[in-house]
Amino acid sequence: MKKRVLSLLSSTTEIVYALGCENLLVGRSHECDYPKSALKLPICTQPKFNVNGSSRGVDGEVKSILQNALSLYDIDENLLKKLKPDIILTQSQCEVCAVSEKDVIAVVENITGISPLIISVKPNCLEDVYNDIITIAEVLEVKNIGMDLVYSLKNRMKRTINFINHEVSLSVATIEWIDPLMAAGNWVPELIKMTGAKNLFGEPGKHSPWMEYEDLLKKDPEVIIIMPCGYDIQKSIIEIKMLPKKKDWQKIRAVKNDKVFITDGNQYFNRPGPRLVESLEILVEILNFKESNFKHNKTGWIKFNTVN
Secondary structure, three states, rough: OOEEEEOOOOHHHHHHOOOOOHEEEEEEEEOOOHHHHHHOEEEEEEEEOOOOOOOHHHHHHHHHHHHHOOOEEEEHHHHHHHHHHOOEEEEEOOOOOOOOOOHHHHHHOOOOOOOOOOEEOOOHHHHHHHHHHHHHHOOOOHHHHHHHHHHHHHHHHHHHOOOOOOOOOOEEEEEEOOOOOEEEOOOOHHHHHHHEEOOOOEEEOOOOEEHHHHHHHHHHOOOEEEEOOOOHHHHHHHHOOOOOHOOOHHHHHHEEEOOEEEEOOOOOOOOOOHHHHHHHHHHHHHHOOOOOOOOOOOOOOOEEOOOO
């Protein structure tokens, strides 16, 4: 019998598609927007906070909800009953970024007539992402395809590294949240290291750390790359406008040398799935002067105008 899969994480939805198993999907989360055909699937979740608010506003709402020991997301129980999934893909890596395993278990326990297998991913580094792909492939009974996919992703990353100009090693600050400031952690420092650049904040395999603006001034990065969690380029452009208003912003080397970039964090860097390869390609385009043919400029990243 054909399996019925509910994916509540954008990256796992992309993994299911990359495995060629999209025909098994019966539903998705509100965040699952790639590939475009996934948008046709029923939406089973909604956030309890205003995702279109400012970064400061979102941070405040999220902290308030969590302080009251509440979930950040609603899961549509009635729709879940109708969909009757055999498998639910979720995560236990971050209760802020997406529906968590705890949320799913709490809802499923209240629904009679379904007993889905709950697969929870918890990626902290690139190797975890590869392992998650294999795990999902095994559950969907396409293990060999999963192994081929991982092999292909690793090879693409190796080919991408060939475009790196090893004579250039810039110091880089990657920003995952703007107000308050947070540096990018988990797999992003690994990607930065692969480019030959020096990552100033965040450690490979560890959660993204909060930081002070003074830390940015002190480290004085040569390049600043903005990749806010859940934000596309246009939303990030609006949010980043508060940084130039801060004291001594214009004194930072990246600002003085016009090396501040905005990426589509939502579509690339924030998603631990197949498109982390494209994320590496974006970094290579930004950080290296050697010509590449990835063509992510304007769609995956832009240069931020640092001139007042």
